[in-house]
Amino acid sequence: AIANIGVVGLAAMGSNLARNLARHGNTVALYNRHYDRTEKLMSEHGNDGKFIPSKTIQEFVASLAKPRTAIIMVKAGAATDAVIEELADAMEPGDIIVDGGNSYFMDTIRREKDIRARGLHYVGCGVSGGEEGALNGPSLMPGGTEESWKTLGPILKSIAAVAEGEPCVTHIGENGAGHFVKMVHNGIEYSDMQLIAESYDLMRRGLGMSPVEIGDMFEEWNKTELNSYLIEITSEVLHQVDKKTGKPLVDVIVDQAGMKGTGTWTVQTALSLGVPVTGIAEAVFSRGLSGQEAQRAEADKVGLAGPDTAMNLSAEERKAFIEDIRHALYASKIVAYAQGFDEINAGAKEYGWKIDQAAVARIWRGGCIIRAQFLNVVSDAFESGQADVSLLLAPYFKEAIEQAEESWRRVVAQASLKGLPVPAFASSLSYYDGLRSKRLPAALIQGQRDLFGAHTYGRVDAPGAFHTLWAEPGRPEIEA
Numbered sequence: 001a002i003a004n005i006g007v008v009g010l011a012a013m014g015s016n017l018a019r020n021l022a023r024h025g026n027t028v029a030l031y032n033r034h035y036d037r038t039e040k041l042m043s044e045h046g047n048d049g050k051f052i053p054s055k056t057i058q059e060f061v062a063s064l065a066k067p068r069t070a071i072i073m074v075k076a077g078a079a080t081d082a083v084i085e086e087l088a089d090a091m092e093p094g095d096i097i098v099d100g101g102n103s104y105f106m107d108t109i110r111r112e113k114d115i116r117a118r119g120l121h122y123v124g125c126g127v128s129g130g131e132e133g134a135l136n137g138p139s140l141m142p143g144g145t146e147e148s149w150k151t152l153g154p155i156l157k158s159i160a161a162v163a164e165g166e167p168c169v170t171h172i173g174e175n176g177a178g179h180f181v182k183m184v185h186n187g188i189e190y191s192d193m194q195l196i197a198e199s200y201d202l203m204r205r206g207l208g209m210s211p212v213e214i215g216d217m218f219e220e221w222n223k224t225e226l227n228s229y230l231i232e233i234t235s236e237v238l239h240q241v242d243k244k245t246g247k248p249l250v251d252v253i254v255d256q257a258g259m260k261g262t263g264t265w266t267v268q269t270a271l272s273l274g275v276p277v278t279g280i281a282e283a284v285f286s287r288g289l290s291g292q293e294a295q296r297a298e299a300d301k302v303g304l305a306g307p308d309t310a311m312n313l314s315a316e317e318r319k320a321f322i323e324d325i326r327h328a329l330y331a332s333k334i335v336a337y338a339q340g341f342d343e344i345n346a347g348a349k350e351y352g353w354k355i356d357q358a359a360v361a362r363i364w365r366g367g368c369i370i371r372a373q374f375l376n377v378v379s380d381a382f383e384s385g386q387a388d389v390s391l392l393l394a395p396y397f398k399e400a401i402e403q404a405e406e407s408w409r410r411v412v413a414q415a416s417l418k419g420l421p422v423p424a425f426a427s428s429l430s431y432y433d434g435l436r437s438k439r440l441p442a443a444l445i446q447g448q449r450d451l452f453g454a455h456t457y458g459r460v461d462a463p464g465a466f467h468t469l470w471a472e473p474g475r476p477e478i479e480a
């Protein structure tokens with residue numbers, strides 16, 4: 001038998017992806033470094049469709065129809081490099097190697113260049129939706145050449161999630177574009193999660209609500225423009241009771257958020273591109289602070305000064321403040337997406353990709369962790385060209401923020417007065433205010449830079465670079 005697609009690496013992600021492929025009529029070649037994983041997949045799920053298991057990579061490659069197409073789903077980093085090498089050695093020009101792992105996009109750019117020089121296609125493909133998505137329909141973000149997309153497109157479309165009748169996959173752009181967009185997706189995911197966590201904290205410590213009450217609130221919010229997978233699962237987490245203690249599960253979970261690095265990459269990349277992704281950065285830093293175990297313990301022991309976090313509101317005021325939080329969450333979320341898309345735009349410019357922002361928003365509507373109804377309006381805004389400069393300037397979002405603005409300010413102000421940390425809310429609001437400021441204090445910074453380093457500055461009334469002969473200590477002032 002001949003397979004039209006193969007999967008290398010049959011741990012959680014690879015085996016689920018292979019099953020998804022088989023269930024959609026593909027004949028799937030299988031290979032894993034240790035054969036027991038392959039055997040396990042065959043014995044437990046061999047009936048999902050047509051599989052061709054192999055014990056060696058050579059056998060695996062021989063079982064593929066030309067152009068041979070293989071998706072690698074192994075540990076990111078050195079393991080991926082090793083498997084690429086093995087595959088490239090066994091394959092022939094015209095064949096396609098797909099990396100479906102969470103690879104760093106610069107690695108993908110490097111690998112694509114190497115593999116292309118050997119006459120093969122290399123496609124870095126972002127896969128979002130976790131294990132469940134891999135099995136039942138992920139959001140897929142492939143990069144690579146147009147030519148490889150011709151072969152790969154129909155296969156990926158057969159397994160992707162479907163949103164409003166459309167498969168959640170599009171050819172993002174050449175070489176590392178797919179992994180770049182997947183990276184930013186993860187960054188946005190970080191900020192979505194942080195904003196939800198801040199909302200929870202305000203209701204918990206500020207308003208004294210129980211996890212179940214807050215879970216009910218998120219369930220309500222899920223019927224509004226906030227409707228999304230992350231809001232939905234937040235409600236589920238908050239309703240969960242710990243079997244061992246009978247307490248809300250959230251109260252027995254250690255309050256240190258883990259991370260695997262894609263959020264950090266998003267921020268590092270944004271820094272080098274000069275794009276202010278403040279919402280995403282605060283989300284990454286907040287996880288960082290949560291993990292500073294020793295400092296936090298010591299601060300708790302010493303007892304750093306601050307007000308009591310309880311807001312002591314009347315029932316009516318409480319209701320109003322909950323609405324304020326909902327508005328603040330929506331406004332901050334819009335900012336985080338605007339910033340994420342700014343980063344995609346800047347990346348596209350820097351690396352020469354043509355990325356269709358509207359198409360990116362569309363493929364995030366299903367399958368992935370940040371899937372949300374709101375992405376429909378995001379994609380419309382890009383489609384119509386109204387978000388060309390910034391998502392925040394598209395009329396729909398401009399108006400949405402106008403409606404949320406006062407609430408947003410009240411939330412940040414109250415949180416600050418009550419000593420409740422809201423880094424993502426606050427930084428998003430500051431970004432918004434920075435963006436709408438006709439004049440920023442950056443003029444002063446330019447003055448400082450010119451004084452201490454003769455870095456020069458531009459003038460509002462004339463083109464060119466100017467330098468002032470600043471007075472030196474002990475010398476008389478000199479006219480500019």
Ligand code: NDP
Pocket residue numbers: 008009010011012013014032033034037073074075076078079080082083100101102103127128129130131
């Ligand atoms: P792991 O990241 O745990 O990797 C395990 C797989 O890698 C096994 O098949 C293992 O083979 C193989 N492997 C490890 N080292 C080597 C090596 N040197 N040579 C050959 N094969 C090797 O598996 P996951 O399924 O969790 O993830 C796979 C990829 O998908 C990763 O890049 C991950 O970042 C990405 N991803 C994961 C998501 C998730 O939710 N888990 C979501 C989206 C992407 P063996 O059995 O022989 O040890």
